[in-house]
Amino acid sequence: MAKVKNIPPAGDLPASEPRYKIVGLQMLETMPVHYAGEKYDLADLSDQQAERLIAKGYPHVIRIEP
Amino acid sequence: MCDVVDILLGDQCGSNQGGTKLKFHYANVGDFLALKKPAPNATGAAKSLITEDHTFKSQKAWKTIEIVKNSGGLTIAPGGENSGTKVMTLVFRVPSNNVNARILFNQANGISPFIFLSEDANMEDGSYDQIGTEKQYATILGQKVAGTNDGEGGMYEFTVTATQNDRLIYEGAVTLTPAT
Numbered sequence: 001m002a003k004v005k006n007i008p009p010a011g012d013l014p015a016s017e018p019r020y021k022i023v024g025l026q027m028l029e030t031m032p033v034h035y036a037g038e039k040y041d042l043a044d045l046s047d048q049q050a051e052r053l054i055a056k057g058y059p060h061v062i063r064i065e066p
Numbered sequence: 067m068c069d070v071v072d073i074l075l076g077d078q079c080g081s082n083q084g085g086t087k088l089k090f091h092y093a094n095v096g097d098f099l100a101l102k103k104p105a106p107n108a109t110g111a112a113k114s115l116i117t118e119d120h121t122f123k124s125q126k127a128w129k130t131i132e133i134v135k136n137s138g139g140l141t142i143a144p145g146g147e148n149s150g151t152k153v154m155t156l157v158f159r160v161p162s163n164n165v166n167a168r169i170l171f172n173q174a175n176g177i178s179p180f181i182f183l184s185e186d187a188n189m190e191d192g193s194y195d196q197i198g199t200e201k202q203y204a205t206i207l208g209q210k211v212a213g214t215n216d217g218e219g220g221m222y223e224f225t226v227t228a229t230q231n232d233r234l235i236y237e238g239a240v241t242l243t244p245a246t
Contacts, residue, residue: 031243037191058239
């Protein structure tokens with residue numbers, strides 16, 4: 001089940017606001033992944049971390065096209 | 067033609083600490099959905115570098131092993147003459163009162179196919195030696211070392227071996243969350 005982040009309670013997102021979803025992994029309270037010497041938690045991923053993973057082609061984080 | 071390159075020490079920076087870092091990752095070969103390889107058109111050092119992420123079958127993920135300090139070492143010995151083969155041997159210890167280590171100890175039969183990721187202490191964070199490949203997988207054996215009352219504690223000593231064509235470096239992500 002995909003997890004959608006950064007959905008505001010109301011109104012449109014700013015155009016620059018990235019949105020992404022987690023795919024292909026079990027949705028757990030903590031979802032650790034190590035990349036480039038850093039530990040990420042996919043269950044609590046910052047936008048910057050998400051962009052970094054997307055940029056490297058990480059298969060479990062994909063951008064949601066507006 | 068093979069690459070013949072300069073190897074210079076003048077720009078060498080940072081620590082050259084020996085041994086390994088204290089955390090490894092491993093998985094059974096059968097648990098992988100896709101085991102990536104170096105890019106087919108790679109040249110130079112990239113020919114032995116995997117940057118794409120290995121992915122797993124449902125319910126599976128990389129597992130972690132934390133080891134005792136100073137117990138971890140990866141040696142790579144030459145194979146037979148004229149072959150260039152790399153004989154990888156990773157040795158490490160875990161206290162023998164660790165229940166999960168007992169599970170691995172009982173599985174360590176020298177047959178089951180594994181992939182291990184270890185990091186030498188002088189390697190950049192996020193770069194791993196990949197021990198074993200899909201078709202030249204690693205196997206593991208274990209022995210229990212007794213220790214003494216006034217000396218070292220009881221330990222499992224594991225030995226992972228694989229025979230490979232190249233020393234492979236994995237720089238992909240290590241996903242510890244099981245796949246769906």
